[in-house]
Structure formats: structure tokens, C-alpha cells
Amino acid sequence: MNTTVQTVMKKLINTPERVVRDALEGIAVAHADLIRVHFDPDYIVRVDAPVQGKVGLVSGGGSGHEPMHGGFVGMGMLDAACPGAVFTSPVPDQMAAATKAVDGGAGVLHIVKNYTGDIMNFEMAAELADADGIQVASVVINDDVAVQDSLYTAGRRGVGATVLAEKITGAAAEARMPLAEVQRVCEKVNGWGRSMGMALTSCIVPAKGSPTFDLPADEMEIGIGIHGEPGRRREPLKPARDIVEELATPIFEDLPFNSGDQVLAFVNGMGGTPLIELYIVYKELARLCDQRGLRITRRLIGSYITSLEMAGTSITLLKLDDELTRLWDAPVHTPALRWGV
Amino acid sequence: MNTTVQTVMKKLINTPERVVRDALEGIAVAHADLIRVHFDPDYIVRVDAPVQGKVGLVSGGGSGHEPMHGGFVGMGMLDAACPGAVFTSPVPDQMAAATKAVDGGAGVLHIVKNYTGDIMNFEMAAELADADGIQVASVVINDDVAVQDSLYTAGRRGVGATVLAEKITGAAAEARMPLAEVQRVCEKVNGWGRSMGMALTSCIVPAKGSPTFDLPADEMEIGIGIHGEPGRRREPLKPARDIVEELATPIFEDLPFNSGDQVLAFVNGMGGTPLIELYIVYKELARLCDQRGLRITRRLIGSYITSLEMAGTSITLLKLDDELTRLWDAPVHTPALRWGV
Numbered sequence: 001m002n003t004t005v006q007t008v009m010k011k012l013i014n015t016p017e018r019v020v021r022d023a024l025e026g027i028a029v030a031h032a033d034l035i036r037v038h039f040d041p042d043y044i045v046r047v048d049a050p051v052q053g054k055v056g057l058v059s060g061g062g063s064g065h066e067p068m069h070g071g072f073v074g075m076g077m078l079d080a081a082c083p084g085a086v087f088t089s090p091v092p093d094q095m096a097a098a099t100k101a102v103d104g105g106a107g108v109l110h111i112v113k114n115y116t117g118d119i120m121n122f123e124m125a126a127e128l129a130d131a132d133g134i135q136v137a138s139v140v141i142n143d144d145v146a147v148q149d150s151l152y153t154a155g156r157r158g159v160g161a162t163v164l165a166e167k168i169t170g171a172a173a174e175a176r177m178p179l180a181e182v183q184r185v186c187e188k189v190n191g192w193g194r195s196m197g198m199a200l201t202s203c204i205v206p207a208k209g210s211p212t213f214d215l216p217a218d219e220m221e222i223g224i225g226i227h228g229e230p231g232r233r234r235e236p237l238k239p240a241r242d243i244v245e246e247l248a249t250p251i252f253e254d255l256p257f258n259s260g261d262q263v264l265a266f267v268n269g270m271g272g273t274p275l276i277e278l279y280i281v282y283k284e285l286a287r288l289c290d291q292r293g294l295r296i297t298r299r300l301i302g303s304y305i306t307s308l309e310m311a312g313t314s315i316t317l318l319k320l321d322d323e324l325t326r327l328w329d330a331p332v333h334t335p336a337l338r339w340g341v
Numbered sequence: 342m343n344t345t346v347q348t349v350m351k352k353l354i355n356t357p358e359r360v361v362r363d364a365l366e367g368i369a370v371a372h373a374d375l376i377r378v379h380f381d382p383d384y385i386v387r388v389d390a391p392v393q394g395k396v397g398l399v400s401g402g403g404s405g406h407e408p409m410h411g412g413f414v415g416m417g418m419l420d421a422a423c424p425g426a427v428f429t430s431p432v433p434d435q436m437a438a439a440t441k442a443v444d445g446g447a448g449v450l451h452i453v454k455n456y457t458g459d460i461m462n463f464e465m466a467a468e469l470a471d472a473d474g475i476q477v478a479s480v481v482i483n484d485d486v487a488v489q490d491s492l493y494t495a496g497r498r499g500v501g502a503t504v505l506a507e508k509i510t511g512a513a514a515e516a517r518m519p520l521a522e523v524q525r526v527c528e529k530v531n532g533w534g535r536s537m538g539m540a541l542t543s544c545i546v547p548a549k550g551s552p553t554f555d556l557p558a559d560e561m562e563i564g565i566g567i568h569g570e571p572g573r574r575r576e577p578l579k580p581a582r583d584i585v586e587e588l589a590t591p592i593f594e595d596l597p598f599n600s601g602d603q604v605l606a607f608v609n610g611m612g613g614t615p616l617i618e619l620y621i622v623y624k625e626l627a628r629l630c631d632q633r634g635l636r637i638t639r640r641l642i643g644s645y646i647t648s649l650e651m652a653g654t655s656i657t658l659l660k661l662d663d664e665l666t667r668l669w670d671a672p673v674h675t676p677a678l679r680w681g682v
Binding site: 008010011013014015016019022023024025027028029030034063064066067070120131200201217218220239240241243271272273274275277278279280281282283286299301303308309311312313335336337338340341 | 351352353354355356360363364365366367368370371385386403405407408412476504541542558559561578581582584612613614615616617618619620622623624627640641644647649650652653654677679680681682
């Protein structure tokens with residue numbers, strides 16, 4: 001059996017050209033208590049921005065990874081997010097306008113996933129902001145252990161740790177840490193977080209209308225990127241326990257994580273994977289962590305950094321200390337993550 | 342173009358026989374702070390059950406609809422949930438054991454979706470509990486306006502309003518309302534809630550291994566049930582605005598909702614639908630509500646009552662008054678819904 005899965009585009013959209021705009025208009029009316037959406041240039045911003053005396057946090061990237069990043073704007077997390085076209089970097093104008101909108105006098109941190117377009121455009125935006133007298137620092141997230149270089153990336157890709165960095169760094173900023181400290185916390189999350197993902201199916205970019213890649217009906221891709229970039233290898237489908245072991249082992253060995261470490265375990269769905277499967281993945285991951293003596297003291301299970309309707313999962317492990325645990329536990333109130341309020 | 346979408350089973354599972362057990366083991370280790378999982382008979386129960394003096398709330402149904410119901414066990418929502426095999430009613434032994442486990446002396450309410458098997462088995466469980474001296478009341482949820490009778494149902498099916506009923510009734514029980522009052526609140530939610538859903542693709546029940554129904558590549562099913570039961574009709578794919586209008590109009594007209602009403606709008610994903618599409622659906626729904634003079638004062642957007650990996654959406658509107666609004670806003674702390682704590 002080696003037939004390709006025949007995939008047609010079946011989406012709840014109006015037109016391919018309207019996808020990002022319509023979704024932004026949806027998030028704007030749905031969450032007017034938390035965020036405002038600015039159009040042309042497009043960015044999502046906290047309803048109470050700029051917060052005086054607080055470091056502003058800005059992230060962004062291509063659309064198609066929802067709820068990342070727009071769903072993470074709000075108290076205790078991002079001050080603004082810049083959505084590009086699907087799987088396409090936002091432009092410097094968006095990032096510069098968002099940076100200006102959230103500057104409360106304490107500087108702004110850019111959290112940037114390691115993709116060539118994002119890096120370049122956030123750098124240009126930082127220069128524009130600097131010309132406006134805004135102090136900007138930047139952290140590049142590159143937690144994906146799957147591959148060294150990739151289709152859109154020099155070095156490792158930025159994936160699941162981005163979600164954790166936005167939450168934890170958001171708490172640091174909310175606690176009124178100064179810019180250098182907020183940057184240090186974000187770098188710590190990136191330094192201590194490792195991820196790897198896999199896909200059962202491709203996704204379909206609306207403007208293209210056909211699958212990003214072809215995956216035979218009996219195969220999966222291990223080490224996939226969030227835009228469908230090739231991973232480490234294609235393999236026959238396997239039981240979940242074997243898939244999770246293939247994802248977790250390179251993570252365990254990379255940092256390295258050591259017996260006795262406390263970790264946050266993040267099991268992420270790629271957009272088309274139902275929750276029942278994510279709990280099976282979590283069960284297998286918890287067993288492997290247990291075998292290695294890692295104590296999962298915090299967890300996140302759900303679809304938080306996605307690739308449109310791709311079926312698949314990614315695993316992120318973040319080593320925790322008291323500081324990161326405390327910041328993770330701090331209140332957050334965004335469309336996609338909420339606790340403590 | 343009238344080719345069938347060729348679908349093969351690609352799932353993150355160990356074996357089809359292990360799906361429910363593995364997922365339950367996953368939820369048990371993931372959320373040990375909130376819930377315990379009892380095996381043989383299987384039920385998920387609040388970690389602090391029974392709560393003395395509080396009405397116990399029990400729901401349940403076939404697995405495959407996660408996070409419903411197990412993900413809704415915890416403070417402010419369900420006391421216990423009974424998971425059956427995939428798309429198969431739990432058995433009376435499970436429901437009776439769960440009822441006993443959550444009885445804190447104030448009686449127990451069963452929240453039952455209107456499916457023939459669930460109704461029959463919850464009735465038997467209520468008789469078993471009654472023999473143990475536990476006072477049991479029951480509310481049947483039947484909010485689906487799509488069809489009158491259906492494959493597994495006499496009368497309307499119980500769908501999205503179940504999620505809202507579990508939250509709101511949970512708050513009523515948490516506030517120590519007596520059993521008759523908790524039952525009244527649950528009946529009010531059912532009486533004021535209306536839903537309708539649609540599917541772009543079928544799902545695959547693991548034990549079967551092939552799609553529940555065939556849907557041509559250029560068609561959708563309007564009025565689908567959460568087990569893939571046939572809906573009102575099959576139609577060519579349309580833009581989201583037209584799909585939402587087809588779902589919302591029968592809802593608007595059924596209650597009927599009137600200009601000036603306050604409503605909770607719940608846009609639900611069927612399991613394989615990414616969030617970006619749900620926000621497009623929400624945008625279109627908000628526009629239609631606005632045209633009719635309905636004020637959306639509360640909302641829920643996400644995949645909360647699913648059909649495995651089915652792509653599609655359902656819309657639920659619940660008319661709100663001060664009582665329902667206050668109970669909706671009350672704190673909740675479950676694996677799948679959390680605010681206020």
C-alpha cells in the first residue's frame with residue numbers, strides 16, 4: 001500500500017484572499033474586552049496598551065499557526081502580535097507600528113521565531129523603532145532539535161518553546177522587570193526548551209489550494225516544521241508510543257535533561273489532531289519522562305502552535321527552576337490562555 | 342468534480358482497542374491535581390469528590406467528543422463523567438458507580454444528551470442509585486434543530502448546549518443550590534439553547550478503520566450529528582458566510598430569538614478544524630446576530646464537543662438572562678475550561 005492521500009481543499013473560509021483579514025475581524029469582535037485589531041498595517045494589541053512603565057512584548061509571524069501569536073495578546077503575555085499572510089513573515093511596517101503602540105517607556109522586547117524572513121523584518125523594525133527613540137531588545141527562539149538548517153531557516157527553527165517563552169516572558173514584564181531582565185528570562189526559556197514535531201498529513205495553504213507536500217497514505221514525517229518544511233525522515237506509520245519515543249529521545253539528549261530535573265511538558269496539536277490523540281501522546285511522554293527521572297511539574301496540552309489543518313503533534317520540554325515555575329503560574333488573560341483571573 | 346475524498350486512518354494511537362484506555366490514562370496523569378480516573382468501571386471524578394452538601398453533577402456518553410465530558414470535570418462544572426467506547430454509550434454500572442462516588446448528601450443530577458442508549462442507561466443507573474438511597478434527578482439535552490428524529494435518537498439530538506449546560510449548572514451546584522433548583526437551571530439552559538452543525542469531512546472510528554460516511558470532494562453535510570449521523574442535506578461547498586447563514590437561520594427562528602435578546606454565542610470545532618477557521622465562522626455569526634438585533638454578551642470559541650478528527654463546525658446560541666450570565670461567569674477549574682482561579 002503506497003497510495004498518496006488524496007486531499008482537496010475543504011475549508012470554512014470565504015475566499016483564499018480573505019482568510020487572514022476575516023479571521024482578524026473575527027478575533028476583533030470576539031475579544032474586544034482584551035484586544036484591539038489595527039488594520040493597515042495589521043497588528044493585534046492589548047486593549048490597555050501602552051502600559052506605562054512596563055516592558056512591551058511584541059511577537060509575530062506568518063498566519064496559519066493560530067492561536068499563536070494573536071491569541072496570546074493580553075494581560076500577562078504579549079502586548080502586540082503582527083500577523084503576516086499565511087506562512088509569510090509580517091513586514092517591518094507592521095512590527096514598527098506595533099512596537100510604537102506598546103512602548104510604555106520601559107522599552108520593547110521582540111520575540112522572534114528563527115525564520116529568515118522574520119529575523120530580517122524584525123531587525124528592520126527595531127531600527128525604525130530606534131530612530132523613534134524606543135529601546136528595543138530581541139530574542140530569537142530556536143528550539144527545534146529536528147534539523148540543523150531548514151527550508152526557511154539558518155540554524156534551528158523556532159517552534160513550541162515560543163508559546164512558553166511568550167507566557168513566561170509576559171509574566172516577567174507584567175512584574176515590571178526591566179528590559180534586560182525580561183530579555184534574560186526569555187533567553188533562559190529558549191536555552192532550556194527543546195522541541196520536535198511530526199506530521200500525519202500535510203496542510204493546504206489557501207492561496208495554493210493543494211497540499212504543501214505529499215505524504216503517502218501509510219507514512220508520516222518525523223521532524224516536520226510548522227510550515228511543512230521537511231523533517232528528518234519519512235517512515236511507515238507506527239503506534240503512538242514509538243512515535244513519541246522518536247520525538248522525545250532527541251529532546252532528552254540535546255539539552256541534556258538530567259534525572260531529577262523538573263520540566264514543563266507541552267504536547268501540541270498541529271491543528272487537525274483531536275484532543276483524544278494528544279492525551280495518548282501525553283501518556284506516552286509522561287512514561288518516558290518517568291523512566292528518565294524527569295519530574296513533570298507543569299504541563300500544557302492542546303493545539304497552540306499549529307499548521308492550519310495539519311494532523312500531527314509536537315512535543316516541547318522546558319526545564320524549570322523556581323523562577324520559571326513562578327512566572328508560568330502567574331496570572332494570564334488572553335483569548336487562548338487564561339488562568340488566575 | 343465529484344470524486345470522493347480518499348481517507349485512510351492516520352491517527353496518533355497505539356491500537357484501536359486501546360484508544361479510550363490510553364487517553365484516560367493520559368488525562369489521569371496530566372490532571373491529577375483536578376481529577377482522578379477510576380477504571381473498571383471507568384469514570385472520571387473530581388479529586389475532592391464527594392463534596393459534602395453540594396449537588397453532584399454526572400454526565401457521560403461515548404468517547405470521541407473530547408474534551409466533552411471528561412475535560413469538564415472539576416470545580417464549578419461536573420463532579421464526574423462516564424466515558425463509553427468511541428461513539429458508544431457508557432453502561433449503567435459506570436453511571437451508577439459515578440453517581441455514588443459524587444453523592445455528597447444533596448442528591449445528584451444526571452445531564453444526559455438525547456441519544457437512545459444514553460437515556461436508557463442513565464435511567465437504569467438512576468434506579469440503581471435510588472436503591473442505594475441516593476436522590477437522582479435528570480435533564481435531557483436536545484438542542485439540535487437540524488433534524489427531528491435521527492439515527493440514534495427519538496426527537497432532537499443533544500449537542501453543543503450540553504457544554505454550556507454543564508458549565509452553568511455546575512456553577513449552580515457550586516453555589517449550593519438544592520437539587521430542584523439545579524435541575525431548573527439545567528432545564529432553562531436546554532430550553533434557551535439551540536444548535537446546528539455541519540461537516541466538511543467524515544471521521545474514522547478507530548475500531549472500524551474507514552470513514553463513517555462518504556462525502557464527495559466538493560460537498561458538505563449540513564445538519565450533521567456528532568457521530569456522523571445524516572443531517573438535513575448535502576450541498577456543494579460554499580463560502581463560510583453562506584454556511585454560517587444556513588446554520589444560524591434555523592437557530593434564530595426556532596426559539597425564537599428576538600431583537601434585543603442577549604445571547605451567548607458558541608462556535609465549536611468538530612475536532613479537525615483549525616482555530617483560524619472558527620474565527621471566520623464567528624465573524625459571520627456576529628454579523629448575522631447584529632442584523633437581528635441580538636447582543637452577543639458572552640462567547641466560547643474552540644473545539645469543545647467534537648467528532649474525533651471530523652472537519653466542520655457547529656453553532657450554539659443560548660439566550661441569557663442575569664441568572665445565566667452570572668452562573669456562566671462564575672469560576673471554573675477543569676482541564677478544558679478555566680477562569681476565575
